[in-house]
Amino acid sequence: MLQTDIAIVGAGPGGAGAALKLHSLGIPCVLIDQAVFPRDKICGDAISGKAATLLNRLDPEFMDRFRESTDRQTGVWGIQFSAPNGTMVDIPFKFPYDKEQEPAPGFVSRRMDFDHLLIEKVLRSDSISFQQGIRIDRYERIPEGWLISDETGNFQVRARLLLVADGANSQFSRKHAGLEKDLRHHAGAVRAYFKNVHPPHPEQFIELHFIKEVNPGYFWIFPLPNGYANVGLGLRSDYIKKRKVNLREAFLQIVKEHPILAQRFAGATMESRLEGYGLPLGSRLRPISGDGYMLLGDAGHLIDPLTGEGIGNAMYSGFIAAEQAQKCLEKGDFSAGFLKDYDKRVARVLGSEMKLSYQLQRMLRYPWLTNLLARWITRHRWLIELISRMYTDMELRKQLVNPMFWVKLVIKLLR
Numbered sequence: 001m002l003q004t005d006i007a008i009v010g011a012g013p014g015g016a017g018a019a020l021k022l023h024s025l026g027i028p029c030v031l032i033d034q035a036v037f038p039r040d041k042i043c044g045d046a047i048s049g050k051a052a053t054l055l056n057r058l059d060p061e062f063m064d065r066f067r068e069s070t071d072r073q074t075g076v077w078g079i080q081f082s083a084p085n086g087t088m089v090d091i092p093f094k095f096p097y098d099k100e101q102e103p104a105p106g107f108v109s110r111r112m113d114f115d116h117l118l119i120e121k122v123l124r125s126d127s128i129s130f131q132q133g134i135r136i137d138r139y140e141r142i143p144e145g146w147l148i149s150d151e152t153g154n155f156q157v158r159a160r161l162l163l164v165a166d167g168a169n170s171q172f173s174r175k176h177a178g179l180e181k182d183l184r185h186h187a188g189a190v191r192a193y194f195k196n197v198h199p200p201h202p203e204q205f206i207e208l209h210f211i212k213e214v215n216p217g218y219f220w221i222f223p224l225p226n227g228y229a230n231v232g233l234g235l236r237s238d239y240i241k242k243r244k245v246n247l248r249e250a251f252l253q254i255v256k257e258h259p260i261l262a263q264r265f266a267g268a269t270m271e272s273r274l275e276g277y278g279l280p281l282g283s284r285l286r287p288i289s290g291d292g293y294m295l296l297g298d299a300g301h302l303i304d305p306l307t308g309e310g311i312g313n314a315m316y317s318g319f320i321a322a323e324q325a326q327k328c329l330e331k332g333d334f335s336a337g338f339l340k341d342y343d344k345r346v347a348r349v350l351g352s353e354m355k356l357s358y359q360l361q362r363m364l365r366y367p368w369l370t371n372l373l374a375r376w377i378t379r380h381r382w383l384i385e386l387i388s389r390m391y392t393d394m395e396l397r398k399q400l401v402n403p404m405f406w407v408k409l410v411i412k413l414l415r
């Protein structure tokens with residue numbers, strides 16, 4: 001049996017991020033994953049500036065090496081949105097930007113590669129005991145904390161504090177923390193790898209296409225190295241159920257028949273299976289800690305309800321959980337009351353953007369409104385600049401939840 005202060009279940013960006021942060025704080029932990037790495041994770045593979053900033057803070061050299069590995073990642077400088085009526089809007093992450101002089105704000109990197117890079121760093125960190133190929137099936141509350149084990153009971157870990165980062169289908173989150181799936185705050189998505197989608201975006205922006213038939217979901221094309229792209233389709237689960245949408249069929253129909261997009265796939269080849277997975281969205285505030293545990297990333301339903309971004313949020317929650325764990329160890333307090341600070345900090349960091357993303361997600365239910373917004377943006381350069389600044393200016397972003405901001409904006413647009 002292994003004995004530790006902190007056990008982390010799941011070594012995706014949430015769990016690995018927490019373990020690496022604990023290592024930087026000088027706190028040992030046991031990190032367990034059912035998979036043997038490198039392993040894949042069904043994802044769009046877009047890595048936001050948020051994840052890049054955290055990794056840079058943790059280890060600037062790691063980020064430098066990642067940036068240099070151009071066979072494993074494509075630097076991303078902005079997003080192209082296309083409205084249901086086909087209006088295209090390019091919004092750079094920085095305005096203006098200089099590809100030659102500055103590092104890319106975001107990336108696309110296959111999770112097979114990106115997660116493995118994190119795990120390679122985990123393996124170089126002597127205070128992390130990494131146990132891979134072990135599936136945790138049992139969680140037992142004991143006076144000292146938790147006793148967790150695999151199905152056979154041959155593998156056991158006794159820990160004072162549990163960090164649960166086992167992803168969207170987290171058994172602990174459902175059974176022990178009581179976080180049920182709520183279809184209005186959950187999405188389904190499918191993705192496949194393609195080669196030679198033509199033409200690629202000239203600036204290698206990631207592309208989000210809002211298509212009437214799958215509104216308010218979107219179809220994406222994210223560029224990868226060597227002519228590959230991650231292509232997918234996602235939609236909120238209540239719409240999938242209500243409209244009886246078969247995401248796989250809808251995806252293939254877009255690729256084969258969509259009036260604009262199908263031409264871009266005419267010479268492309270699908271290089272993987274089309275696979276689907278769930279996205280627990282952070283649009284509903286839920287408790288993400290309890291007596292002796294914290295929920296990280298997808299296990300805590302922390303995916304952005306508009307963009308589907310979960311990698312950066314999982315890493316953020318992992319870093320915050322590690323800092324909270326440090327406080328717990330210092331005070332010897334692992335109670336639900338003390339761990340509530342974790343919920344508060346996660347809400348402080350991610351709460352306002354979740355709220356805003358949820359508002360925007362609901363606005364995009366109306367194709368006419370999406371079309372109107374796209375038309376306004378294409379006509380007003382200052383609006384592109386404003387949205388672009390919002391990627392990095394948190395104070396500006398917070399104004400978006402203020403109705404007066406919108407009133408002033410509409411008055412300016414109508415002038």
Ligand SMILES: Cc1cc2nc3c(=O)[nH]c(=O)nc-3n(C[C@H](O)[C@H](O)[C@H](O)COP(=O)(O)OP(=O)(O)OC[C@H]3O[C@@H](n4cnc5c(N)ncnc54)[C@H](O)[C@@H]3O)c2cc1C
Nearest residue numbers: 010012013014034043044045046136166167297298310311
């Ligand atoms: C189709 C799709 C597209 C997406 N696109 C994007 C995108 O482009 N950008 C973005 O930022 N986010 C995207 N997301 C969301 C993103 O994939 C997740 O938010 C992110 O992976 C969450 O990280 P995590 O560490 O919480 O969980 P995961 O990455 O799911 O890691 C969980 C880990 O736990 C392990 N595990 C599970 N159960 C057990 C067990 N019982 N015992 C031991 N180990 C266990 C798993 O093997 C896994 O390694 C997408 C999601 C989907 C489904």
